[in-house]
Amino acid sequence: IGQPFIQAVPVLQLIEDAGFEAYFVGGSVRDHILGREISDVDIATSALPEELKRIFPKTNDVGIEHGTILVHYKGEHYEITTFRSEENYTDFRRPDKVSFIRSLNDDLQRRDFTMNAMAMDKEGNIIDPFAGKEAINKKEIVTVGNPDERFGEDALRMLRAVRFQSQLSFSIGKQTLVSLAANCHLLENIAVERKTVEFEKLLMGPGLSEAVQLLANSGMIQYLPGLKGHRDEVIRFSTHLRGNFQLAESWVLLVFELGLKDKEIEEFLREWKLPVQKIKRIKHIHALLLHRLKNEWNPELVYNAGLEVAISAEIVFASLQDIDTSTEKIRELHEVLPIKHRKELNVTGNDVMDWLDKQPGPWLREYLEEIERSVIYGIVPNEKEKIKEWLNASNLRSEKN
Ligand code: ATP
Ligand code: MG
Known part of the structure; x- marks a missing residue:
């Protein structure tokens, strides 16, 4: 042992x-x-x-x-x-x-x-x-005793069955499955937090696609936050899911397939009671995914996203296009960025105000963004003196003065 x-x-x-x-x-x-x-x-x-x-x-x-x-x-x-x-x-x-x-x-x-x-x-x-051993040998999930009774006692068990199906790549026994479809309305009585725990465990299992399909086909999605009436969308979601997805990537794919817009995404994820930080990350990846569906990666996009978020967006993008994921290009773009974060910029707002002898105002932000962009694209090196010279010589000053 x-x-x-x-x-x-x-x-x-x-x-x-x-x-x-x-x-x-x-x-x-x-x-x-x-x-x-x-x-x-x-x-x-x-x-x-x-x-x-x-x-x-x-x-x-x-x-x-x-x-x-x-x-x-x-x-x-x-x-x-x-x-x-x-x-x-x-x-x-x-x-x-x-x-x-x-x-x-x-x-x-x-x-x-x-x-x-x-x-x-x-x-x-x-x-x-x-x-139980026999069930394990047959890779079968079967309730102890009568499934109608057992699901009637505690409806969460139905979701547990599906998450175990995903985690263990098992199938649900015939009688248990019939009972599950018949009793899924009982999920109404279960607290969202408990559903979320099981759903996320399901999304992290190797059998996630089949499990999500079962959620859709059994009618269980009718009783999951924000999924009522979205069988087709959930099925599409299941076909694009991949076993190596991170949790945030699965959520991004789900809100994408549901066709949710900015505010709706927030509402949907709040319904699932996800923590604020996680919602922020999902929205960030989703926004990049939308970009990616229209454009190739460029230095600015990778810089603004950060390496991890960019890779996540690319992973979801590839799954939507049914192509192999290749993160090579993103890694290269990120690798050669002269700065990876704003805090690495060797110029501050105070410097710029000094140089131009101007009071703070909305102009300053524009200037700093322009400097940042020029550094990212290698137009000017990330050195204080060089940036000062460049700023003096460029028409940025005359344009915006
Ligand atoms: P995991 O590997 O995810 O922890 P687990 O089987 O240990 O899976 P737990 O939720 O930790 O699941 O529960 C431990 C045990 O308690 C289960 O194996 C099961 O025997 C029992 N159990 C848990 N939840 C229920 C429930 N809702 N109804 C009946 N028995 C339960
Ligand atoms: Mg346990």
């Missing part, structure tokens, strides 16, 4: 020494069987949070009302959750009440998909009451 498990074995041992059961559970066990890299391990136990606190001196109550505490042990921390069952889902999302239980099996039964409902003990034995 992998390193993260080995490191955590003493934690299981300590819980067992105190007379309780403890297992690895959830995504880490699934990924272990899949041979995927494991980041952090989740642990489930028959011990109650209070009982765990007696075993481990250093803990945090991260989600104690759901039975989860964070245990610090030898410089690492572990999320440990008491076995629980969930009952009475009256609002299609979280259960009204969780009950702590002493049975591993019942804990596994409340989990979403069979591949996520396995446990592993400290010797590496797999406990698999719902044939």
Whole structure:
């Protein structure tokens, strides 16, 4: 078994020494069987949070009302959750009440998909009451028990199914798929933030195109922010998506295919509750993409965009044109730029005001921009004296005086 498990074995041992059961559970066990890299391990136990606190001196109550505490042990921390069952889902999302239980099996039964409902003990034995291993072998996502019931309990599971499809390149089991299409209206009850998390994970998975198509064809997009009624656009989006896209690039492609304009882009991305910085970046790349659809790259464009944003715009551009991405030209243009940022310009507004003996005003900005442009294009070297001479000699002064 992998390193993260080995490191955590003493934690299981300590819980067992105190007379309780403890297992690895959830995504880490699934990924272990899949041979995927494991980041952090989740642990489930028959011990109650209070009982765990007696075993481990250093803990945090991260989600104690759901039975989860964070245990610090030898410089690492572990999320440990008491076995629980969930009952009475009256609002299609979280259960009204969780009950702590002493049975591993019942804990596994409340989990979403069979591949996520396995446990592993400290010797590496797999406990698999719902044939999760078999589902993994068949690359199938199947709910534990009746999908209508399970999606009715928590509608987010439908989006989780599609994001796992993308992340693992699995397919969704037949019955689960039918149920998903029938129940997608229940997504109305789910908070946008939770949808966004799943959607972005979906966009980062290798199977993103198929997963986006499923969102469109199942009707799930009707219940995603700003996508209602845009099946055709979303399908077009899916066909241009590429596996190596960064998240921002996928968002740019999406707003492009939706045909959104400046203010609409902002509104759309706000509906998804994306952070302001991210929205800014997406809008920036989108603006460059529009440029690129009409023009070739030039030094000024690359300078204003910055290397990373320019490359992102080119990547989306290439996918729209169905051509291979080539960022060579952008890199070359950027490489030979005499300055990469305004702050590298060896002239300040004060210099220019001094030289011309003028008060500040709108003219100054125009002058500085003209100087900047001339430096970018190599018309004048980025040296204070040379720029002064050039400014005196050029007709810029006479024109604008
Ligand atoms: P990832 O690799 O993305 O973390 P994961 O399977 O670990 O995938 P988590 O959201 O971390 O997913 O959840 C951990 C485990 O908790 C899942 O494997 C599953 O057993 C259970 N689980 C999570 N969300 C739900 C849910 N909405 N309904 C039922 N069980 C869930
Ligand atoms: Mg996890």
